[in-house]
Amino acid sequence: MKKPTLRFITVTLAAAGLLSAEVPGVIAIRNARIHTASGPVITGGTVVIRDGLIAAVGTGAAIPADAWVVEGNALSVYPGLIDALSRWGIPGAPAPAGGTGRFATPPGPSPLADPSPGPAPGPTPSPATTGPPAMGPEDRPSNTSWVNAQDLVRSSDRGITSARSAGFTTAITYPTTGIFAGQGAAINLAGDKPGQMVVAAPTGLYLSLNARSFSSFPGSLMGVIAYIRQVYLDADHYQAAQKEYAASPRGRRRPDYDRALEGVLGAPRILLPATRNVEIERMLRFAADLKRPAILYGGHEAYRSADALKNAGAPILIDLKWPEAPRELDPERRDSLRTLEMREKAPGAPAVLAKAGVRFAFYSGGVERPADLRGAVRKAITAGLTEEQALRALTLTPAEIYGVADRIGSIEIGKIANLVITDGNLFDESSKIKFVLIDGVKYDPVTEPAGPAQGSARTEVVQ
Amino acid sequence: MKLLSNLVLLDLVLFAPTCLPAADIVIQNARILTVTKGNLTGSILIRDGKIQEVAEKVLAPPGAQIIDAGGQFVMPGIIDCHSHIAAESINESSISVSSMVGIEDVLDPEEISIYRALAGGVTTANVLHGSANAIGGKCSVIKTRWGKDARGILFDGSKPGIKFALGENPKRRGGSTTPGAVLRYPATRMGVEDVIRQAFTDAKFYQAAWKDHAAKKARGEQVSPPRRDLKLEPLVEVLEGKRLVHAHCYRADEILMLLRVADDFGFKIRTLQHVLEGYKVAREIAAHGAGASTFSDWWAYKVEAYDAIPFNAAIMHKKGVLVSLNSDSAELMRHLNTEAAKTLKYGGLTEDEALAMITINPAKQLMVESRVGSIEAGKDADLVLYDKHPLSNYAKVQKVLIEGEVYFDRDKDVSGRAEIEARRKALNEKQRRQRRPAAPSKPAASRRPV
Numbered sequence: 083m084k085k086p087t088l089r090f091i092t093v094t095l096a097a098a099g100l101l102s103a104e105v106p107g108v109i110a111i112r113n114a115r116i117h118t119a120s121g122p123v124i125t126g127g128t129v130v131i132r133d134g135l136i137a138a139v140g141t142g143a144a145i146p147a148d149a150w151v152v153e154g155n156a157l158s159v160y161p162g163l164i165d166a167l168s169r170w171g172i173p174g175a176p177a178p179a180g181g182t183g184r185f186a187t188p189p190g191p192s193p194l195a196d197p198s199p200g201p202a203p204g205p206t207p208s209p210a211t212t213g214p215p216a217m218g219p220e221d222r223p224s225n226t227s228w229v230n231a232q233d234l235v236r237s238s239d240r241g242i243t244s245a246r247s248a249g250f251t252t253a254i255t256y257p258t259t260g261i262f263a264g265q266g267a268a269i270n271l272a273g274d275k276p277g278q279m280v281v282a283a284p285t286g287l288y289l290s291l292n293a294r295s296f297s298s299f300p301g302s303l304m305g306v307i308a309y310i311r312q313v314y315l316d317a318d319h320y321q322a323a324q325k326e327y328a329a330s331p332r333g334r335r336r337p338d339y340d341r342a343l344e345g346v347l348g349a350p351r352i353l354l355p356a357t358r359n360v361e362i363e364r365m366l367r368f369a370a371d372l373k374r375p376a377i378l379y380g381g382h383e384a385y386r387s388a389d390a391l392k393n394a395g396a397p398i399l400i401d402l403k404w405p406e407a408p409r410e411l412d413p414e415r416r417d418s419l420r421t422l423e424m425r426e427k428a429p430g431a432p433a434v435l436a437k438a439g440v441r442f443a444f445y446s447g448g449v450e451r452p453a454d455l456r457g458a459v460r461k462a463i464t465a466g467l468t469e470e471q472a473l474r475a476l477t478l479t480p481a482e483i484y485g486v487a488d489r490i491g492s493i494e495i496g497k498i499a500n501l502v503i504t505d506g507n508l509f510d511e512s513s514k515i516k517f518v519l520i521d522g523v524k525y526d527p528v529t530e531p532a533g534p535a536q537g538s539a540r541t542e543v544v545q
Numbered sequence: 546m547k548l549l550s551n552l553v554l555l556d557l558v559l560f561a562p563t564c565l566p567a568a569d570i571v572i573q574n575a576r577i578l579t580v581t582k583g584n585l586t587g588s589i590l591i592r593d594g595k596i597q598e599v600a601e602k603v604l605a606p607p608g609a610q611i612i613d614a615g616g617q618f619v620m621p622g623i624i625d626c627h628s629h630i631a632a633e634s635i636n637e638s639s640i641s642v643s644s645m646v647g648i649e650d651v652l653d654p655e656e657i658s659i660y661r662a663l664a665g666g667v668t669t670a671n672v673l674h675g676s677a678n679a680i681g682g683k684c685s686v687i688k689t690r691w692g693k694d695a696r697g698i699l700f701d702g703s704k705p706g707i708k709f710a711l712g713e714n715p716k717r718r719g720g721s722t723t724p725g726a727v728l729r730y731p732a733t734r735m736g737v738e739d740v741i742r743q744a745f746t747d748a749k750f751y752q753a754a755w756k757d758h759a760a761k762k763a764r765g766e767q768v769s770p771p772r773r774d775l776k777l778e779p780l781v782e783v784l785e786g787k788r789l790v791h792a793h794c795y796r797a798d799e800i801l802m803l804l805r806v807a808d809d810f811g812f813k814i815r816t817l818q819h820v821l822e823g824y825k826v827a828r829e830i831a832a833h834g835a836g837a838s839t840f841s842d843w844w845a846y847k848v849e850a851y852d853a854i855p856f857n858a859a860i861m862h863k864k865g866v867l868v869s870l871n872s873d874s875a876e877l878m879r880h881l882n883t884e885a886a887k888t889l890k891y892g893g894l895t896e897d898e899a900l901a902m903i904t905i906n907p908a909k910q911l912m913v914e915s916r917v918g919s920i921e922a923g924k925d926a927d928l929v930l931y932d933k934h935p936l937s938n939y940a941k942v943q944k945v946l947i948e949g950e951v952y953f954d955r956d957k958d959v960s961g962r963a964e965i966e967a968r969r970k971a972l973n974e975k976q977r978r979q980r981r982p983a984a985p986s987k988p989a990a991s992r993r994p995v
Contacts, residue, residue, distance in 0.1 A: 218640060296638050311645075311775060312776075426976070
């Protein structure tokens with residue numbers, strides 16, 4: 083076979099808001115088992131990738147003469163996995179948690195600490211714990227709604243390599259510090275420059291319900307809820323005032339600019355934490371009250387909430403860090419039956435939601451090592467989720483939830499060439515990830531090192 | 546006094562009542578303490594959750610469910626006018642006026658205290674914001690409908706309330722000597738008064754702004770509405786008599802202060818809570834029309850609670866104040882009948898007067914007396930069956946009905962304990978087995994060390 087040369091061409095992905103991206107030439111994976119996520123599995127099929135996009139897929143797809151051909155015998159091709167709520171790509175961001183009402187745990191570095199790409203910021207006091215105490219919603223405490231994930235992303239973030247090695251090609255990544263933490267972005271987990279990574283933004287506004295402290299508003303769960311409610315009332319009032327002023331500025335006092343409200347108004351949807359059934363029901367009511375489309379995250383007790391979620395039509399993101407008994411367990415410790423049952427049943431929540439027709443997707447949440455994520459999904463499969471449903475919850479469903487299914491989430495012509503190639507069933511413990519393609523560029527997995535992750539091994543496509 | 550095992554109740558959380566109410570229920574052979582209409586031995590007919598008839602003999606409709614009380618006592622469901630159960634947060638203590646927050650937003654219908662209160666005969670509770678601030682948050686009146694969701698435990702149709710607090714708690718953070726503490730105004734009782742006056746002055750301006758807006762709109766002018774302020778809205782509701790004020794207080798001087806402030810701004814204090822020195826100013830309290838919700842014999846836990854007497858409830862009652870006895874505690878809440886009984890000893894109240902302090906009086910204070918608080922035709926069938934007279938120390942709750950539905954049944958509770966314990970044990974052992982032994986900690990590969 084002819085040794086193909088890599089042709090780098092520049093395409094403008096206007097829809098994704100990218101300036102330009104380097105993508106390689108033509109790749110064909112033939113005679114492989116293709117799990118499209120959007121349709122039936124194709125056995126002995128071919129996927130053709132051109133210019134970072136999927137050019138053809140099917141049993142009869144012609145292999146272009148200029149393609150670099152991967153023999154797919156015994157290989158399976160999946161859409162690249164998506165972490166539906168992530169901190170990957172944002173150095174130092176604390177993990178999103180589904181709990182509510184607790185005081186913010188000592189946060190990681192603030193996303194505000196160093197918004198420009200550069201070396202990783204050192205630990206910086208978060209706005210949640212410094213500065214004068216807030217005396218009410220008007221002070222906009224813990225509100226950085228104007229912060230955009232795409233502006234914080236670093237292609238050098240070490241989490242990216244590990245995530246890629248675990249089969250993830252895209253993360254819906256968020257700043258997670260504060261109550262109105264900031265806007266998320268869908269990012270591909272590879273790129274020389276942060277700008278090349280962004281697939282879509284903004285994806286939504288990440289809200290936490292973490293109280294600040296006893297001495298600074300809001301200091302309680304009900305304070306946080308009241309605060310959020312006031313901010314949304316203020317945002318609507320602000321928008322009306324801005325509009326009125328823009329229509330006829332003369333003779334009118336100009337309304338103050340408020341970046342906290344600008345961010346709130348610019349979000350296509352909000353993300354609300356809800357782990358227990360009580361929290362899920364509470365947050366569904368709250369979202370309806372705020373009249374904002376919402377995605378819940380957490381979901382461990384969602385096996386009790388399927389009807390409520392179905393009726394509300396709200397999607398939920400399931401934290402793959404399943405609850406478990408603490409390692410150092412006091413032998414005299416007495417957990418309530420509710421706690422024990424939640425530990426027992428949480429991995430079964432996805433199957434219950436699937437059966438009820440509730441849209442759900444998985445997220446890395448409290449799982450430290452991306453390499454452990456497939457194992458966590460396997461627990462959900464053991465608890466009754468089908469492999470098709472599991473794959474969907476890692477690919478097409480999160481893409482649909484965020485409105486980016488027109489570009490990622492399945493193996494279909496015209497979509498971004500984000501693929502995972504394995505030597506067997508993705509969900510089998512024994513099967514290995516051979517490589518991933520992100521924007522049509524091949525990345526080999528790096529064995530998860532014991533120490534800090536090593537740099538990425540980007541392999542140029544050469545025979 | 547723990548009538549029921551703590552451990553077992555803790556686990557009952559997963560057992561929602563499953564018995565749906567029959568259309569008609571007859572409680573027969575009961576010694577009925579109506580509280581407002583005397584006592585009788587007879588029957589109660591319940592239809593669609595309401596008390597239909599109370600008489601010595603009641604004709605049981607065909608198909609009616611019969612509950613044979615076997616000569617036991619039936620009284621109205623107990624009402625606790627001061628509780629902090631069933632909520633995930635109680636105090637928004639960061640600021641001195643926190644009227645924008647509300648208990649309804651954080652109700653937790655699965656909190657075990659609800660079941661325990663139910664097992665102690667409580668069917669209605671006024672869940673209050675805490676006392677950390679001069680003007681606290683909005684309150685919720687709930688029924689202890691164990692097994693229902695957060696909406697399902699709300700006392701539908703009850704009047705909304707708000708918590709105020711005077712004295713040591715709201716001023717404590719103003720004069721803290723802890724190094725590094727963030728001081729919060731006020732630091733004195735004078736300051737507490739000032740905070741309340743300022744808040745209502747602001748509320749009056751806010752009210753005027755909206756009235757002005759409504760008037761302009763009515764005249765057909767093109768005007769944009771003022772900014773909605775969730776802090777001031779509840780205070781405007783207080784001014785307009787749409788929201789009840791429940792004010793935490795201890796000393797006579799601060800009680801008089803608050804009544805004067807309310808008179809100045811033209812609103813009413815619905816209840817004074819704790820009000821341990823209420824006996825000193827009972828006439829003034831009665832003249833204002835405020836109710837008093839106090840403890841039976843609990844005091845001296847702080848300086849402002851020193852000058853208290855166990856006769857407080859009886860004295861205020863005899864001076865014309867509407868008095869109730871409250872718990873302010875998930876534990877005390879389980880034996881409010883005993884608290885009521887103490888007024889027989891301290892003050893010589895009658896049995897009906899004593900029971901009224903935990904039934905019809907708090908019902909009136911919460912303005913729900915047309916629905917609950919006594920056994921009368923037309924009221925909600927919120928009933929408690931006791932094996933002995935409820936004013937006896939030895940009385941145990943046997944059954945509790947809310948709107949005709951049995952929410953607590955002592956026999957079922959006792960017989961279900963073994964099964965719950967077995968499930969708990971099995972799961973516990975399984976999860977301990979699954980627990981991986983602690984591995985030597987490895988640095989996480991996916992994140993920078995922080």
